Amino acid sequence: MHEWALADAVARYVLELLKENNASRLERIIIRLGVLQSIDKEVFMFSLRELFRQYNIEYSDEAIVLIDEEALFRCRRCGYTWSLNDLEVDEAVREAIHFIPEVVHSYFTCPRCGSRDFEVVKGRGLTIGEVVVK
Amino acid sequence: MHEWALADAVARYVLELLKENNASRLERIIIRLGVLQSIDKEVFMFSLRELFRQYNIEYSDEAIVLIDEEALFRCRRCGYTWSLNDLEVDEAVREAIHFIPEVVHSYFTCPRCGSRDFEVVKGRGLTIGEVVVK
Amino acid sequence: MTNIELDPRIIAIRESLKDIGNTIVIMSSKGGVGKTLISSLMALSLSLKGSSVGLLDLDITNPSCHLVLGINISSIKPIEEKGIIPPIIHGIKFLSIVFYSEDKPLSLRGSEIDYAIKELLAITRWGKTSYLIVDSPPGISDEALDILSYLIDPRIILVTTPSPLSIKSIERMIVFLKDSGEKIIGLIENMANKPTNPINKICRDYNIQYLGNIPFDKYIDNCIGDINCIKTTLFYRSIEGIINKIT
Amino acid sequence: MTNIELDPRIIAIRESLKDIGNTIVIMSSKGGVGKTLISSLMALSLSLKGSSVGLLDLDITNPSCHLVLGINISSIKPIEEKGIIPPIIHGIKFLSIVFYSEDKPLSLRGSEIDYAIKELLAITRWGKTSYLIVDSPPGISDEALDILSYLIDPRIILVTTPSPLSIKSIERMIVFLKDSGEKIIGLIENMANKPTNPINKICRDYNIQYLGNIPFDKYIDNCIGDINCIKTTLFYRSIEGIINKIT
Ligand SMILES: Nc1ncnc2c1ncn2[C@@H]1O[C@H](COP(=O)(O)OP(=O)(O)O)[C@@H](O)[C@H]1O
Ligand SMILES: Nc1ncnc2c1ncn2[C@@H]1O[C@H](COP(=O)(O)OP(=O)(O)O)[C@@H](O)[C@H]1O
Ligand SMILES: [Mg+2]
Ligand SMILES: [Mg+2]
Ligand SMILES: [Mg+2]
Ligand SMILES: [Mg+2]
Numbered sequence: 001m002h003e004w005a006l007a008d009a010v011a012r013y014v015l016e017l018l019k020e021n022n023a024s025r026l027e028r029i030i031i032r033l034g035v036l037q038s039i040d041k042e043v044f045m046f047s048l049r050e051l052f053r054q055y056n057i058e059y060s061d062e063a064i065v066l067i068d069e070e071a072l073f074r075c076r077r078c079g080y081t082w083s084l085n086d087l088e089v090d091e092a093v094r095e096a097i098h099f100i101p102e103v104v105h106s107y108f109t110c111p112r113c114g115s116r117d118f119e120v121v122k123g124r125g126l127t128i129g130e131v132v133v134k
Numbered sequence: 135m136h137e138w139a140l141a142d143a144v145a146r147y148v149l150e151l152l153k154e155n156n157a158s159r160l161e162r163i164i165i166r167l168g169v170l171q172s173i174d175k176e177v178f179m180f181s182l183r184e185l186f187r188q189y190n191i192e193y194s195d196e197a198i199v200l201i202d203e204e205a206l207f208r209c210r211r212c213g214y215t216w217s218l219n220d221l222e223v224d225e226a227v228r229e230a231i232h233f234i235p236e237v238v239h240s241y242f243t244c245p246r247c248g249s250r251d252f253e254v255v256k257g258r259g260l261t262i263g264e265v266v267v268k
Numbered sequence: 269m270t271n272i273e274l275d276p277r278i279i280a281i282r283e284s285l286k287d288i289g290n291t292i293v294i295m296s297s298k299g300g301v302g303k304t305l306i307s308s309l310m311a312l313s314l315s316l317k318g319s320s321v322g323l324l325d326l327d328i329t330n331p332s333c334h335l336v337l338g339i340n341i342s343s344i345k346p347i348e349e350k351g352i353i354p355p356i357i358h359g360i361k362f363l364s365i366v367f368y369s370e371d372k373p374l375s376l377r378g379s380e381i382d383y384a385i386k387e388l389l390a391i392t393r394w395g396k397t398s399y400l401i402v403d404s405p406p407g408i409s410d411e412a413l414d415i416l417s418y419l420i421d422p423r424i425i426l427v428t429t430p431s432p433l434s435i436k437s438i439e440r441m442i443v444f445l446k447d448s449g450e451k452i453i454g455l456i457e458n459m460a461n462k463p464t465n466p467i468n469k470i471c472r473d474y475n476i477q478y479l480g481n482i483p484f485d486k487y488i489d490n491c492i493g494d495i496n497c498i499k500t501t502l503f504y505r506s507i508e509g510i511i512n513k514i515t
Numbered sequence: 516m517t518n519i520e521l522d523p524r525i526i527a528i529r530e531s532l533k534d535i536g537n538t539i540v541i542m543s544s545k546g547g548v549g550k551t552l553i554s555s556l557m558a559l560s561l562s563l564k565g566s567s568v569g570l571l572d573l574d575i576t577n578p579s580c581h582l583v584l585g586i587n588i589s590s591i592k593p594i595e596e597k598g599i600i601p602p603i604i605h606g607i608k609f610l611s612i613v614f615y616s617e618d619k620p621l622s623l624r625g626s627e628i629d630y631a632i633k634e635l636l637a638i639t640r641w642g643k644t645s646y647l648i649v650d651s652p653p654g655i656s657d658e659a660l661d662i663l664s665y666l667i668d669p670r671i672i673l674v675t676t677p678s679p680l681s682i683k684s685i686e687r688m689i690v691f692l693k694d695s696g697e698k699i700i701g702l703i704e705n706m707a708n709k710p711t712n713p714i715n716k717i718c719r720d721y722n723i724q725y726l727g728n729i730p731f732d733k734y735i736d737n738c739i740g741d742i743n744c745i746k747t748t749l750f751y752r753s754i755e756g757i758i759n760k761i762t
């Protein structure tokens with residue numbers, strides 16, 4: 001479980017934002033969780049709240065919004081598009097990918113042309129959609 | 135002068151677009167000319183019209199819109215932003231850059247921190263803004 | 269046709285490469301195995317045998333074919349005429365980004381390498397050319413991916429040494445190439461005084477032709493930059509043997 | 516502070532590297548000059564001398580430090596605990612992307628390499644570490660640029676061989692590093708039985724310390740993967756000499 005590490009990155013990020021903007025309260029943060037990182041939402045939410053507490057970050061309960069994001073791939077060679085659901089992924093591979101999503105390029109090739117030159121259009125991992133501080 | 139080569143790329147591109155869309159006439163094409171490629175607008179326009187004629191591409195005189203784009207750089211190390219006007223560029227260097235704009239990274243460094251890890255935010259070269267075919 | 273392929277430069281590239289007979293790419297994900305020496309000397313040998321040959325250095329951030337062939341990049345430049353025409357040196361149509369970066373450092377992010385390669389390929393007028401030899405950098409990143417995407421029917425010559433570090437590396441590259449159905453002409457074993465068992469085994473396991481070995485040649489470094497000297501070396505004779513096998 | 520720096524991972528990286536004493540990066544834009552052997556053996560030598568040391572392989576598309584040290588990547592893995600904790604092997608905290616790519620081919624565009632490096636750096640918990648040795652790939656692209664941007668106060672050891680092709684390459688790298696004011700510890704001349712004039716001259720011209728030469732060692736390849744064998748080599752003794760100079 002590295003949800004803690006990811007949550008800590010977000011918490012420190014919020015802390016810097018507050019400082020920079022001379023703000024005292026987190027009003028809203030939208031966090032997208034790309035499926036490749038297999039983030040356990042409950043563990044992540046728990047870690048984030050715990051860290052906000054440790055760093056004395058004020059926020060309301062509805063401030064944190066987590067949104068799931070499906071994984072979508074597109075081949076740069078042939079243009080084919082596919083999603084993670086189209087693939088069978090065994091547990092050990094899912095485990096490897098959840099640390100460093102880029103290693104998908106080691107385990108999968110384009111289902112149409114076999115190329116490894118494809119891009120992860122979305123669903124890579126944690127990204128921050130919007131933050132409001134006051 | 136490699137305006138001809140650049141114009142030819144655009145003309146062939148329009149040709150493919152027309153074919154793909156089963157269209158017969160170019161209604162509008164907006165072409166941005168980034169200053170790093172030092173494209174001579176008159177030569178470019180002349181070449182493009184000549185090539186459109188050779189490839190039997192129908193278009194009205196107002197269809198082709200050329201827009202100049204200044205060059206803007208941003209340092210990935212320190213965040214500093216600057217423009218080409220801030221630099222002295224001698225003729226031989228301008229000549230090299232006009233072929234392969236990426237070689238700016240050989241001749242310039244960030245004016246603030248000296249890093250070569252900067253991005254060309256805009257003004258790299260020819261890009262197509264909008265095309266309408268009918 | 270997808271949008272990706274509708275970059276005007278991609279269309280221009282197809283056009284500018286259309287009169288090239290054979291595109292031969294020298295590859296290995298390991299550095300220092302001899303790719304640059306091999307590609308430069310192959311171009312030289314093909315040219316001296318009377319073929320029309322081009323040499324394209326796509327090691328964008330560390331180009332060095334011009335050093336091997338002793339090409340003075342400040343006095344010789346491509347001609348600008350409806351694009352650029354590569355200068356002919358020792359009978360070879362030669363193109364490298366050093367004509368524009370002038371042997372200064374060129375540090376580029378991957379996306380910038382991709383842009384530079386597209387631009388180079390799109391504006392160059394090779395004309396009728398029987399063989400285009402392409403030198404490539406180590407690693408499997410933008411340069412290798414671009415070579416496989418943008419060149420027309422590239423055929424690959426792999427290079428390795430018998431060192432255990434090179435062997436693992438070449439195996440990974442073979443899997444990578446086979447997965448997308450690339451055409452591999454064969455493999456050269458460099459710095460090996462005779463064919464070795466591990467490399468022969470790799471060729472058998474992956475069904476790849478063993479093109480030949482190049483012995484360790486302690487004189488080669490002294491000849492870099494001087495083609496008359498190069499032509500007298502054991503290295504060059506080994507390349508000639510390999511050329512005879514594949515043409 | 517600009518927006519670029521406000522990637523949460525960049526903030527996490529600063530935090531995760533804060534207990535590292537010295538970050539030493541082994542660099543050269545030329546491949547095959549010995550970067551991987553040197554970084555692995557330096558880590559080993561520092562560890563055997565009692566320092567707490569980490570080894571980070573940032574040659575993302577061609578990792579090979581694990582091969583040098585004979586690390587079995589399928590039986591040993593980082594522990595996942597509030598991030599990842601590098602396994603300790605031969606006393607070295609070792610981290611490489613092979614723990615996740617499993618020695619399969621890993622072809623990545625530059626932007627993907629940048630992402631992978633950011634992720635690796637952000638989630639790793641090195642703990643108190645006196646020396647972090649970083650191996651890097653050839654070329655001057657995303658890996659090198661990321662190393663200089665994300666690591667804290669990196670200090671660089673350059674590697675070259677006396678070959679004319681390596682010399683041009685190392686000169687370009689030196690100019691690149693000096694322009695942005697990077698700290699260069701010094702230069703190692705590999706595969707040279709004694710210090711050579713051209714490399715000494717480069718050190719003088721650019722005011723760089725000549726750290727020592729490593730002779731050509733024909734036994735080194737046979738010892739790859741076996742640290743007891745490695746410790747008996749001339750290569751390893753040369754590394755020990757260099758370590759004594761810089762610590
Ligand atoms: N057969 C050989 N005998 C002796 N030295 C060689 C041989 N092949 C390569 N080398 C040495 O290896 C160095 C790297 O060769 P190079 O062609 O630049 O490799 P790459 O392009 O794969 O990085 C050369 O400068 C030369 O010193
Ligand atoms: N001092 C040396 N003596 C003999 N061979 C060497 C020496 N240094 C490097 N090599 C050879 O060069 C190869 C490449 O070394 P490596 O450390 O992988 O270089 P890099 O990481 O710079 O690509 C090794 O497999 C080994 O065969
Ligand atoms: Mg090379
Ligand atoms: Mg192809
Ligand atoms: Mg290496
Ligand atoms: Mg720094």
Ligand code: NI
Nearest residue numbers: 001002003595
């Ligand atoms: Ni986890």
Ligand code: NI
Nearest residue numbers: 135136137348
């Ligand atoms: Ni021009």
Ligand SMILES: [Zn+2]
Nearest residue numbers: 075078110113
């Ligand atoms: Zn595909």
Ligand SMILES: [Zn+2]
Nearest residue numbers: 209212244247
């Ligand atoms: Zn800067």
